[in-house]
Amino acid sequence: MGGAQREHWQRTYADHPGMYGRQPSDVAVYAAEVFLASGAETVLELxxxxxxDALYFARCGLAVHATDFSSQALDQLRRDAAEAGLGGVIQTSVHDVRQPLPLRDGSVDTVFAHMLLCMALSTEQIHALVGEVRRVLRPAGVFVYTVRHVGDAHYGTGTYHGNDIYEHGGFAVHFFDRAQVDALAEGWSGLxxxxxTEGDLPRQLWRITQRRP
Structure with missing residues (x-):
């Protein structure tokens, strides 16, 4: 499903520039406070x-490496960053998280992923990605992510693709149960x-914070 989802998001961002607005998510506001309190200077956003959210992190004084598999989305980010005078502190990379992260071991202070882990990824791919996050984080580095969970109104409805992935309106979502969150936190600290909640449905989310030991 990865290729089909990439094309879907490319079309969506092309047809609806700035679709999520200019204000940061509540999760990003929380994460910035946690990151800065930890003494972080850099954040990798997946x-x-x-x-x-990348623009908000930069305004808070963090150097940002923003990745996405949609070049359309990142083109918009670069334009907005340049207009805001933040182009020098925001780096962008087109990247599919089903592949290893293009970063050195221990090279970032923090990692942020708002509803990225609950995209059309298998459980195996999600575990591999969290392993990559741990690899690129420095010791005591903070990882904040969100996922839609099995209490969400869309869970169990729409087109089923296996592995608790359901598709609505072209958007595929992997819904999490608590056991999966706990499994991803094994070997981490401070879970x-x-x-x-977020959006008009509203979407039911968990915000997870954990640290690399």
């Missing part, structure tokens, strides 16, 4: 989209799981 699935940055058109960059509302925090916070429920929240």
């Amino acid at each position: 699935g940055a989209g058109h960059g509302r 925090q799981v916070h429920p929240l």
Whole structure:
């Protein structure tokens, strides 16, 4: 499904520039506070989209490496960063998270992924990605991510693709149960799981914070 989802997101960003608005997500506001309190100077954002959260992190004084598999989205981010005078502190890379992260071991202070892990990824691919996140984080580095969970109104409806992945309107979502969150936290420290809602449905999310030992 990866190729089909990439094309879908490319079309979506092309047809709806700035589709998530200019204000940062509540999760990004929380994450920036946690990152700065940890003494972080850098953040890797996975699935940055058109960059509302990346721009916020940069405004907070963090150097940002923003990745997404949609070049359309990252083109919008670069334009907005240049207009805001933030082009020098935001680096972008087109990257599919089903592949290893193009970064050195221990090279970033923090990692942020808002609803990226619950895209059309298999459980095996998600575990591999979290392993890559751990690899590129420095010791005591912080990882904040969100996922839609099995209490969401869309869970169990739409087109089923196996592995708890359901598709609605062309968007495929891997819904998480708590056991999967706990499994991804094995070998990490300081696990925090916070429920929240977002959007008009509203989407039911967990915000997860964990640290590399």
